[in-house]
Amino acid sequence: xxxxxxxxxxxxxxxxxxxxxxxxxxxxxxxxxxxxxxxxxxxxxxxxxxxxxxxxxxxxxxxxxxxxxxxxxxxxxxxxxxxxxxxxxxxxxxxxxxxxxxxxxxxxxxxxxxxxxxxxxxxxxxxxxxxxxxxxxxxxxxxxxxxxxxxxxxxxxxxxxxxxxxxxxxxxxxxxxxxxxxxxxxxxxxxxxxxx
Amino acid sequence: xxxxxxxxxxxxxxxxxxxxxxxxxxxxxxxxxxxxxxxxxxxxxxxxxxxxxxxxxxxxxxxxxxxxxxxxxxxxxxxxxxxxxxxxxxxxxxxxxxxxxxxxxxxxxxxxxxxxxxxxxxxxxxxxxxxxxxxxxxxxxxxxxxxxxxxxxxxxxxxxxxxxxxxxxxxxxxxxxxxxxxxxxxxxxxxxxxxx
DNA sequence: TAGCGATTGTACTGATTGGTACAGTGGAAC
DNA sequence: GTTCCACTGTACCAATCAGTACAATCGCTA
Numbered sequence: 001x002x003x004x005x006x007x008x009x010x011x012x013x014x015x016x017x018x019x020x021x022x023x024x025x026x027x028x029x030x031x032x033x034x035x036x037x038x039x040x041x042x043x044x045x046x047x048x049x050x051x052x053x054x055x056x057x058x059x060x061x062x063x064x065x066x067x068x069x070x071x072x073x074x075x076x077x078x079x080x081x082x083x084x085x086x087x088x089x090x091x092x093x094x095x096x097x098x099x100x101x102x103x104x105x106x107x108x109x110x111x112x113x114x115x116x117x118x119x120x121x122x123x124x125x126x127x128x129x130x131x132x133x134x135x136x137x138x139x140x141x142x143x144x145x146x147x148x149x150x151x152x153x154x155x156x157x158x159x160x161x162x163x164x165x166x167x168x169x170x171x172x173x174x175x176x177x178x179x180x181x182x183x184x185x186x187x188x189x190x191x192x193x194x195x196x
Numbered sequence: 197x198x199x200x201x202x203x204x205x206x207x208x209x210x211x212x213x214x215x216x217x218x219x220x221x222x223x224x225x226x227x228x229x230x231x232x233x234x235x236x237x238x239x240x241x242x243x244x245x246x247x248x249x250x251x252x253x254x255x256x257x258x259x260x261x262x263x264x265x266x267x268x269x270x271x272x273x274x275x276x277x278x279x280x281x282x283x284x285x286x287x288x289x290x291x292x293x294x295x296x297x298x299x300x301x302x303x304x305x306x307x308x309x310x311x312x313x314x315x316x317x318x319x320x321x322x323x324x325x326x327x328x329x330x331x332x333x334x335x336x337x338x339x340x341x342x343x344x345x346x347x348x349x350x351x352x353x354x355x356x357x358x359x360x361x362x363x364x365x366x367x368x369x370x371x372x373x374x375x376x377x378x379x380x381x382x383x384x385x386x387x388x389x390x391x392x
Numbered sequence: 393t394a395g396c397g398a399t400t401g402t403a404c405t406g407a408t409t410g411g412t413a414c415a416g417t418g419g420a421a422c
Numbered sequence: 423g424t425t426c427c428a429c430t431g432t433a434c435c436a437a438t439c440a441g442t443a444c445a446a447t448c449g450c451t452a
Contacts, residue, residue, distance in 0.1 A: 002398090024311055026307070032440060103310060110369055114368055127369060158378065161362070162363045162366050163358065166362020167362065170358050170361065173306055179358055183359075203429065228411085244430080248411075396451085397449100399448070401446075403445105405440105406440100407440090409436100412434080412436105414431105414434105415431090416429105416431080418430085
């Protein structure tokens with residue numbers, strides 16, 4: 001869709017602006033016009049690069065996943081219990097940075113977009129990708145003998161994700177990370193129960 | 197606002213219609229006009245009972261809390277570990293009913309409304325009320341000597357709520373209750389760790 | 393330099409949005 | 423039966439929405 005450096009730059013500016021606005025105001029609360037005003041682009045550019053608003057949202061979902069994973073690099077190198085702890089600390093540090101609202105951009109979308117047949121599968125897929133990195137790490141631990149052979153990495157990863165999301169949801173509402181800190185500590189303790 | 201039986205009936209019809217539509221389409225995705233069409237009411241009625249759309253949403257949030265609590269009556273009578281198990285079963289049974297989407301109406305709102313200064317506190321308060329019933333039950337258990345004296349009921353209740361919400365969020369996206377079943381089982385196991 | 397496709401600016405549209413204006417109607421109290 | 427107020431029906435409004443039309447421009451290639 002963007003076959004020129006200049007075009008790519010414009011497209012990126014639109015997606016960035018949309019990602020920022022939708023993080024705060026939600027999808028329906030973010031109009032195309034606002035996105036274009038914030039990005040400095042014009043309407044013809046928006047509809048040159050995206051067929052419609054849903055496709056813009058799809059690009060935003062991809063962007064969110066990239067941002068999320070970039071903020072927790074430890075998830076790519078999980079090979080020990082210490083690495084898992086590092087990972088949870090990175091998860092918390094993102095939201096400890098002042099100014100950033102406590103919320104998972106994907107989690108915010110999950111409720112609003114949950115029944116849109118075009119977008120819900122994309123959010124689901126983003127979560128699965130995120131979760132798969134965690135599951136891969138748990139497989140590594142199991143292969144190294146640090147996790148019981150009978151443990152199910154996929155299922156444990158899903159359980160950890162529920163803690164991350166539930167913790168973030170309550171922390172978001174309460175403007176207080178405590179809920180997430182506890183949720184992650186409990187999740188980690190649960191995983192440690194599967195040490196051989 | 198509604199001082200007559202007829203008026204109350206109309207107001208309830210509007211709130212019911214709004215609650216149903218917003219559960220599926222979200223707040224921003226549900227226009228006042230759609231609510232009125234679904235409820236059979238006219239615009240003058242809507243703005244007779246509600247100052248604006250936000251106040252309608254506030255009433256919907258109250259309605260959601262009522263519905264949620266009505267679906268888990270065990271939460272009012274928690275006095276044993278068996279009662280806690282019953283409670284989690286009730287939570288699951290709600291979403292096992294065919295036709296009903298797997299989602300917490302409050303959780304759906306949390307992301308979308310999370311930064312609206314008028315509505316976010318209401319969602320937060322609804323969660324606190326919900327959680328307070330659980331905390332009260334845990335106090336009862338502690339007083340009966342079934343929970344360690346050092347356990348913090350409020351904190352444990354918050355931890356359980358994060359499991360409920362995280363589990364529901366993933367179960368919603370995946371149209372599969374497994375995530376929630378696991379999350380609740382883990383939460384219950386965690387609580388049992390505080391048996392004296 | 394001529395051409396070509398990628399890119400962009402401006403103006404516009406029809407539908408929908410939340411909200412208002414205002415003239416009514418209902419039914420109960422006096 | 424009249425008075426009063428809660429309640430209702432219909433028509434309307436300005437703003438905003440997503441999306442379109444179309445002509446102009448940019449930079450590269452031949």
